[in-house]
Amino acid sequence: MQNNLILLSIIRLILLVFAQVLIFNHLNFYGYINPLVYVLFFYWYPIRENKSLFILLSFILGLFIDIFSDTTALHAMAAITVAFSRPLLMRFCFGVNFEFQGFTYKNTTKVQRATFLLLLILIQHIVYFSFEILSFSHLLLILKKILFTAIVTFLFSILLSSLFATDQDI
């Protein structure tokens, strides 16, 4: 069972890398909006699986996307930060419930799940776009990119997650 879950995560990782680099990196809405949909990996990863493995897998996911899109290690940085802060966000969104053995996304409300996803997206975008430019003179540009890309990523993530969710996720 455990191995199955990890295998499933690795297959998702590969598919998300392809979706990101072959489709979503080339959307360019309004010339600059490219949703970072690989955030779904952090949303889908099993709750009680090995956390070190989770950080390592996130790093690999980010680094692969970086190699494809020539962004050195920006995606890797955003990915590990999201992975590292995920338990905190879960406690924040789902309360103490998530510590219990039988906890699944089934026991949570839609609003809780949406908040959780939104927070993951915000952290990812803040890290990615701040380090992408790394200059205070572009602060307005960074904020603009974070805001609009995050909105589009959120919409696409909701769409994709409802399309490809398995029973245990919902």
Added chain:
Amino acid sequence: MQRIINFILNNRNTFLYVVLLVFSLGITIKSHSYHQSRYFNSTKWISGTIYGISHGITNYFNLKEENKRLVEENQQLREQVLNAPKEYLTDSTLNFEIVPAQIIKNMFASPRNYITLDKGEKHGIKQDMGVITPLGILGIVENTSNGFTVVQSILNTKSNINAKIKNTNYFGSLVWNAKDYHIVQLIDIPRSVPLVTGDTITTGAMSSIFPENIPIGTIKSFELGQNQSTYTIDVTLFNDMANVKNVYVIKNKARKEIIDLQKAVEDAK
């Protein structure tokens, strides 16, 4: 000792995170000021091959449009050849060689844009060669592997190319402020230069990467910079950077000689 090891084991996730973060930060910040990392770029076999396959499929959708563009360029070149004096084309004057290539990955939404081409070292492409399109300049080769090339686009905050106002000898540096992918900035043009909106900007003679007089764009607007002594000029690019397919990599045969000579002069000081 036991307690230190226990401490590390108990906080292994935090340690793992910090180690990976420092690693990523290191290579990212380094590539902001120096060349892009040699190891993490899309010339690698896996990314190149996958982009190649994807390009092979999507290529067919704009064959017609691309064909029309190439015929137009051919017509222009034919006219130039027919109207040029005969002795103009002897082998001894051919200083530049051209390697044609196709773009398999284009990007223009990031502040540091890189473009991947389907040709590499085995076709004779090396670092620091210029890349142009039928309409204007595209960028400079940054990294190569056996079969693929990554080009640092002119839409890159690291890019800095010598450019001048056509038919004059006033030259400055072409840079990009990361805001609009249609517009780049020409800086360091002295205040005394008479500027007119719509004038053409071309590459200058100060670099051994591009030949002189390759078109870049036209002046959109200009204003005095903060120091009140030089202009900052907004240049509208001739190229639509979002829609380029066929490009030419320029090999300057004299480049090595120029660089060796410059180095000899530096060393002699």
